[in-house]
Amino acid sequence: MSGIYIHIPFCKTRCSYCDFFKSTKLLYREQYIEKLLEELRDRRHFFGSRKNNLQTIYFGGGTPSLFSEKSIDNILNTISKNFPVADNAEITLEVNPDDLSPEYLKALRKTGINRLSIGVQSFYDVDLQKMGRRHDAMQSRRSLEWVFQTGFENVGIDLIYGLPWSDGSTFLSNLDILSNYPVQHLSAYHLTIEPGTQFGKLKRQNRLSEPDDSESEKIFWALHDKAAEMGFEHYEISNFCRNGLYSRHNTAYWDNVPYLGAGPAAHSFDGTKRYWNKSDLNQYIKQGFSAGISCETLTLKDRFNEYLMLRLRTSKGMNVDEVKKNFESYWNRIEPDINKWIQKEFLEKSDGYIYGTRKGWFVIDAIIEDLFILE
Template sequence: MAGIYFHIPFCRQRCHYCDFYTTTQLNKKQELILALQKELLLRKSELAHDEIQTIYFGGGTPSLLNKNEICLFIESVKEHFQVSKNAEITLEANPDDLTTIYLNELASSPVNRLSVGIQSFHDADLKLTNRRHSAEQALQCIKMAQEKGFHNISIDLIYGLPNSSLEKWNQNLEITKDLHVQHLSAYHLTYEKGTVFDIWNQKKKIIPISDEESILQFQTLVEWAVKNNFIHYEISNFAVPDYLSQHNTSYWQQKKYMGLGPSAHSYNRDSRSWNVSNLPQYLAALSKDELPSECEWLTETDKFNDFIITSLRTRWGISLEKVQQQFGTDVRESLVSKVRPFIDNKKIYEKDGCLVLTNEGVFLSDMILAELIKIEDD
């Protein structure tokens, strides 16, 4: 089982918190489409023996692709790979792109899951973060998508914004509940280096909320999920039963994926690779039939660390049996002894032979992971 990811790096404008590789050179769209097709062909042997379970259009703004362009990619994948009959095919979309006309087109395409970047239902937050859409557009696009027959919809929300309050965050969650979406990705704002928010923060133009307020907002989110039958299956991800994101879950379960497009990452259990984060360089390389990527072979330490980092993020946690099978008894015993203090102070609990973060532990996950991973090969 494997997944294929297409990175569509175009954005009409840049959000103030975002550090993804994106570009506003929309005039390069046709060149990118040709280059992505070529990259897919050049790399088709990489997943020749795997069934493709998920196809994901991420960005950037994949909703800048029209239906024909999206279908072209899906057809190419079907032509060159073995695609599962009920493959999950996700399109990330911005609310202002989801017009009635566009949704009509998408509804007659193989796309069967939408991931909508709403971020907040408050206009003041949307303005502060430099989003293109309004709160009203966010509400309407979800309702229209449902009317057009989309019943696997995820939305993204950001909490911990400057000027945010528990009351405003609660309102966002209540609106989410009333929209009857199947999936929520809720991320705490981080001040990524070089973003407008990072610069404003340094200049004290915005004031980050306190740690106490952050924890309260997170607790509110977790309680909301329990109350509304959403499974908290990864630190930032929540879904009603049967609607967990298959694509993202495959990342956390160490399944193979192939990322296409500028800045996209790939993983095959033995190595990981990443494409150049530069559209002109990406296009130039593909025009010469060259792959613009770097590759790193994974040592046993890398594999162990990847396993720990991805597993601990999820509700299934770290399976001690798998640690034993994949890395041996000594590694398992070393892990168990490192975890003991976190179990004693209730940051991690053990369930059915798996180590799982408590809600308190989630907020300290970076520190805990730093203690659990290995620094170098033994």
């Protein structure tokens, strides 16, 4: 198993809450593609002697749907010439509703894209305007109709909750609208106000603040319950799927499967070492990825902490036998703390797995931090 992540670091404008690495200088797109193809060719031996086919390819950003079908096709052709791709590979494109049209969607299907992740964020114009999104609610509804008319079956949407001006009931009514479409995947993220964003500036001026934790937790569980009624499995803290159509690409990250990330700011993992490309678009375009790549070998402690962090965020949790086998000494060190959290009913142990309870899952990041091995 392995996967490739393609970073498309361009957006038409900046959303008010977003601190992802991206640029609004769209005129560099063609030069960018050249360097990206070069990186894919140069790193064709990244997975070493492993003969496993690529199981997933994921175009994320930024806004991948700013690229023409020709560019997407060009990237996919370069990948298949340089890496063995499984016949049933999951090939995902993140798209924004305002970039979609029936013609573009038909052309995307021909390139081999078989999964779409649509950045809907909310079906309410007031939310979209305040978040600085470029699309409106009508564009989201229309693009969902086009997507299914075109024949895409594996379609997910992103929503954001915890908006300072909105209450839980407004957020949940997004799910009523969603129920009109055969969407198979839902990613629902709580808004985080990051310092370097427009929202961060408003927060510093005391003009915006996140809702308090108890309000956020109420929405989290109401979302969980309502999504369950709609047939969604809540398989990771921010992710839900129907009919077993979880994101194979993201699940592979959580399972520590090797992946190659191409483009500035993209991370890669070969099973032992982590690599990251410099977050510098200008340098990437001028000199390519190799001028800015960094690397670290993960120690056993790093891998253990990562295992905890990734697994306890999933509903399945961590497998006790697996953790004992791979990290015995660290397991012995954290077992008393695990038991403490089990006694307090924040964690539960059942069928050989440890996972967050209803009381614990929403605050799982704090529990993970408590369990981290620091030295």
